[in-house]
Amino acid sequence: MTWIVIIFMVIFGAMAGRAATTGVPGRLVAVWEIIIDFVRGLVAENCDYKKMAGLLSYLVTLIMFIFFSNILGLFPNLTFEIGHIKAGGNMASPTADLNTTLALATLTIVLAQYYGIKYNGAHYFGHFFAPHWAFFPLHAVELVTKPVTLAFRLYGNIYAGEVLIAVLLTFIPFGLTYVLGGFIPHVVWLAFSTFVGVIQSFVFTVLTIVYISQAIGEAADGH
Structure with a gap:
C-alpha cells in the first residue's frame, strides 16, 4: 500500500512538473501551488x-503522503477468485500500520535535533538541563514521548476508522457488498473518514x- 501511494505521488508530481508554465497555470499545477503556498504559510507562521x-x-x-495514505484505506478492496469478484473489505492505509507512523515521527524528531544543532551548535544541548540540571530526566523523557504520541495519534485515528468501516460492512446485505464493495452504502461515514484523514x-x-x-529556538530560551 505504501508503494501504491509513492507511485501515485511520483506520477502526480511528474505530471504537474511537466504542466508547469510561466503563464496561467492549469488545474493540476494550481492544486500543487495551493498546497505549496499553504505549507509555506504554516512554516512562516x-x-x-x-x-x-x-x-x-x-x-x-x-502532508501529501499522509493524506493519500489516510484516504487509501477508504477504497473498497475487490479480490479476484477464479474469474469472480469477491468483496474483500477495504484497502489498508499505510498510516494504519504503527511501523509507518513511528518511522515518520522518528524522522520528525531526528530533523528537529539536526536543525537545533545546526543553528545553535553545542548550545542546543543546554536546554536539556534548563532551568536546572535536575530537569534533565524530564527533558529526556519528553524527547522520547514526542515521537511516540505523534505516531500513536495518527495511527490510532486511521486504524480506528478502518476498523469501524470493516464493522459497518458486516451490516450490509450480501448483494450490495458483492456488487458495491461497501463503498456507496456508507457515503456519510466515508465523508467523515475523509475529513479525519485531512485533519x-x-x-x-x-x-x-x-x-x-x-x-531551533530552544537553546536561546534555555540560556
Missing part, C-alpha cells in the same frame, strides 16, 4: 521561514513544523 525553507519540499511531500495529515505536518521550530 511558526518559525523564521529562511531557516526552514530547505524543508519545504519535505513538508509538502509529508490528521494537517496535524502531523503542523506538529513537525512546531517541533523543529522549537528546537
Whole structure:
C-alpha cells in the first residue's frame, strides 16, 4: 500500500512538473501551488521561514503522503477468485500500520535535533538541563514521548476508522457488498473518514513544523 501511494505521488508530481508554465497555470499545477503556498504559510507562521525553507519540499511531500495514505484505506478492496469478484473489505492505509507512523515521527524528531544543532551548535544541548540540571530526566523523557504520541495519534485515528468501516460492512446485505464493495452504502461515514484523514495529515505536518521550530529556538530560551 505504501508503494501504491509513492507511485501515485511520483506520477502526480511528474505530471504537474511537466504542466508547469510561466503563464496561467492549469488545474493540476494550481492544486500543487495551493498546497505549496499553504505549507509555506504554516512554516512562516511558526518559525523564521529562511531557516526552514530547505524543508519545504519535505513538508509538502509529508502532508501529501499522509493524506493519500489516510484516504487509501477508504477504497473498497475487490479480490479476484477464479474469474469472480469477491468483496474483500477495504484497502489498508499505510498510516494504519504503527511501523509507518513511528518511522515518520522518528524522522520528525531526528530533523528537529539536526536543525537545533545546526543553528545553535553545542548550545542546543543546554536546554536539556534548563532551568536546572535536575530537569534533565524530564527533558529526556519528553524527547522520547514526542515521537511516540505523534505516531500513536495518527495511527490510532486511521486504524480506528478502518476498523469501524470493516464493522459497518458486516451490516450490509450480501448483494450490495458483492456488487458495491461497501463503498456507496456508507457515503456519510466515508465523508467523515475523509475529513479525519485531512485533519490528521494537517496535524502531523503542523506538529513537525512546531517541533523543529522549537528546537531551533530552544537553546536561546534555555540560556
